Amino acid sequence: MNFASDNVYGIHPKILAAIEAANQGTTPSYGYDDYSKRAEDKLSEVFEKEVRAFLVTTGTAANGLALSALTPSYGAVFTHNEAHSAIDECNSPEMFTGGAKIIGLEGVEGKLTPPIIEKVLKGFLRGEHDPKPAALSITNSTELGRVYKPDEIKALSTVAKSRKMKFHTDGARFANAVAALGVKPADITWKAGIDVMSFGGTKNGGMLLEAVVFFDTALAEDFLYRRMRGGQLISKSRFLGTQMLAYLEGGLWLDNARIANGLAQRLAKGLLQSNRIRIPLPVEANEIFAVMPLALHDKLLAAGAHFHQWGLDILGRDGIAEDEVFCRFVLSFATPEADVDRFLSLVKQG
Template identity: 50%
Template sequence: MNFASDNVMGVSPEILDALARANEGSEVSYGSDRWTKRAEMRLSELFECEIAMFLVATGTGANALSLAAMTPPFGSVICHRESHIMIDECGAPELFTGGAKLIAVDGAGGKMSASSVEEALAAFGRPPHSVKPAAISITQASEYGTTYKVSEIEAIAEVGRRHGCRLHMDGARFANAVVSLQARPADITWRAGVDVLSFGFTKNGALGAEAVILFDTGLAVDFPYLRKRTGHLWSKGRFLGAQVDAMLDQDLWMRNATHANAMAKRLHEGLSLCKGVRFPVAVEANELFPILPRPLHEALLAQGANFYEWSPGGVAPADRPKAGEVMARMVTSFATRQEDVESFIKLAQDLSTAKAA
C-alpha cells in the first residue's frame, strides 16, 4: 500500500524489453541513433507539427534546460509558489539560466490564473532596474493533481505574449493530464500558446527519460550547447531514445496514465466514504490530497500504509486543515495494484468506523 509517489514503482516491462533490444550491437552515440530519431518523428506526429526534441534523463534537467533556452540571466520566470521549479529543484533553474529570478504566484489547486500572472507582471519596476519578464511556467498536471483547461492555458499565454514572455509547461505528469482532459496533446500545448514542453516519461513507467519539446524551433539553435554544458548529453543516447520510442509504441504512455488515473479515482471514491475525510482539491489526475482526522492519518501509517503529510500551501485558505486534521498526499502509478487500493480503502474505512465508535 505504497502511495508515496509514482517514483516508488519500477519500470514498465515494455521499457525493459526495449532497453534490452537497444543493448545489442553498436550504435551511433550522443543522440544520433535510430531510436532517438524515430522518437522525434513519432512525437512530431503526436503533436501534429514540426518540433525539435532533446532527451535528458531527469525532470529537473528538462525543466531547467527549457527555462535556460527561454530566459536570459537578467530575466524572470513567473511560476506557482508550490511548483516543482520553485521548491524542489535546488535552484537548478536559476543555475542553468545564469541567475534568472523566479517570481512566485499563488493560486488555489496549484494553478495560476491569467489575472494572477498579469498582476505579477504589472508589479515589475522600470527597466533596466528590475529583471526582464522572459517566461511563464505552468505545471500540467499541477503539483496538486489539477489540470489546466485549454481556455486557461490560452489566457495565460495571451498575457505572456503582451509582456514578451514565452510559455513553458512542466509536463512531468503530462500523460495523466492528457487522459484526464481527454484532449489532443496539440490542443493543450502549442495550439494553446505553449512554446516549450518538458514531457515526462519517468513517472509514467520509464527508467529515466524526459523529452524537451521545442515548439518554437528557433530555440533549438543553441539548445545542444546548453545540454552539453550542463552535463545532460548522454553519450549512449540510444538508451534514452529507446525508452521514449517504446513509451509511444501502441500508446503505452496513455495506457499507463489511464491506469494510474483510474486508481486515483477509486481511492477518492473509497476514502470519500470515511467519516471526517474531505477533499479540498479536485482529483483530476493521479494525485489526491485528502484531509484526514489526525488519528486516522496516524493509524493508517502505523498499519503500514505509505503516503506523505503535505503542505496545504496550494489550497484555498478556507479549505485548509483545521485543528486535529492533516492533509495527505497520495499518488497512484502505472503499477499500482487494484488489490492494494481496495485493501487501503477497507483499512481506512474500518479504522474510521473504529475511531468514530
C-alpha cells in the same frame, strides 16, 4: 500500499524489454543513434507538428535547460509558488539560466490565472532595476493534481505574449493531464500557445525518460550546446531513445496514465464514503489531497501504508482542525488494485 509517489514504482515491462533489445550490437553514440532520431520523429507525430526534441535524464534538467532557452540571465520566470522549478529543484533553473530570477506566485488550487499574471506584471515599472519579464511556466498536471484546460492555457498565453514573454510547460505528469482531459496533446501545448515543454515519462513507466520539446523550433537553435554544457548529452543515448519509442508506441504513455487516473478515482470514491475523510480539491489526474484525523493517519501508517502529509499552506489552514492532517496520495499505473482495496478496508475499520 505505497501511495507516496508515482516515482516509487518501477519500469513498465515494455520499456524494460526495449532497453534489453537496444542492448544488442553497436550503434552511434552521443545522440546520433537511430533510436534518438526516431524518438524525435515520433514526438512530432504525437504532437501533430514538427518539433525539435532533446532527450535528457531528469525532469530537473529538462526544466532548467528549457527555461535557459527562454530567458536571459537578467530575466524573470513567473510560475506557481509550489512549482518544482520554484521550490523542488534547489536553484537548478537559476544555474542553467545563468542567474534568471524564478518568481513564485500564489495561485488558485495550484493554478495560475491571467489576473494573477497581469497583477504581478503591473509591478514591473522600474526598467533595468527589475529583472526583465521573460517567461511564464505552468505545470500540467499541477502540483495539486489539477489540470489546465485548453482555454485556460490560451488565456495565459495571451497575457504572456502581450509582454513578449515565452511560455513553458512542466509536463512531468503531462500524460495524466492529457488522459484526464481527453484531448489531443497538441490542444494543451502549441495550439494553446506553449513554446517549449518538459515532456516527462519517468513517473509514468520510464527509467530515465524526459525530453525537452520545442514547438517554436527557432528557440532550439543552440540547445545542443546547452544540453552538452549541462551534462545531459548521454554517450549511450540509444537507451534514452529506445525508452521514448516504447513509451509512445501504441499509446502506452496514455494507457498508463489512464490506469493511474482511474485508480485515483477509485481510491477517492472510497475515501469519500468515509465520513472521517474530506477531499477539498477535485481529483482530476493521479493525485488525491485529503484531510483526515491524525489518529486515523497514524493507524494507516502503522498498518503499512505509505503516503505523505502535505503542507497546509498550499490549501490554507481554514477548516483543518488541530487533530487533523492534510495528506497527499499518488497513484501509478503499477499500483496494485488490491492495495487500493486493502487501504480502503483499513480506512473503513477506522
